[in-house]
Amino acid sequence: MVLVRQELGDVLRDFRLQKAMTLRQVASRASVALGYLSEVERGQKEASSEILASVAEALGTPVSVIMREVGDRLAVVEGISTVPDTLPDELVAEFDADLAVR
């Protein structure tokens, strides 16, 4: 079962580390208990919408950016992410021609 809180915890942690902030700093800014935030980051506690909004603000990151990142990571877990085709068209045509020959 794919659990949103686990991906959400990872995303919150990654954004925090990107901003080089400590758990204590984010918890303090968001007026959230340190232990609670730590459990949220480890995917052990659900964050209410109000807490999530506070933490997002403390991180200086819009909630939408957090949720989109959660959605993207869940898509990978669910195996339905679309990997962008970065190969030049000519190369793809070459591969296809090669496959057709075999």
Add this chain to the structure above:
Amino acid sequence: MVLVRQELGDVLRDFRLQKAMTLRQVASRASVALGYLSEVERGQKEASSEILASVAEALGTPVSVIMREVGDRLAVVEGISTVPDTLPDELVAEFDADLAVR
């Protein structure tokens, strides 16, 4: 304050209606109380990750699709969605020239 549960409720309701399912059908398939699901759809209750996974399965919609939709709608609420520019470049140039004259 932008609340995830309100957008999530709207998204779950919209996906359910798209599939022409009743609250009762989804609640039954997801083994969730009807009243609880109704409150989740109205943004009055937080859905735990387990409940969300069950409801997503009942709707036949991956959790990632639901969370991405939530993220997209939140971006609109937060005013940071990127609206694609559908105006032809010449028209944009015309507007800019017009503004410069005033």
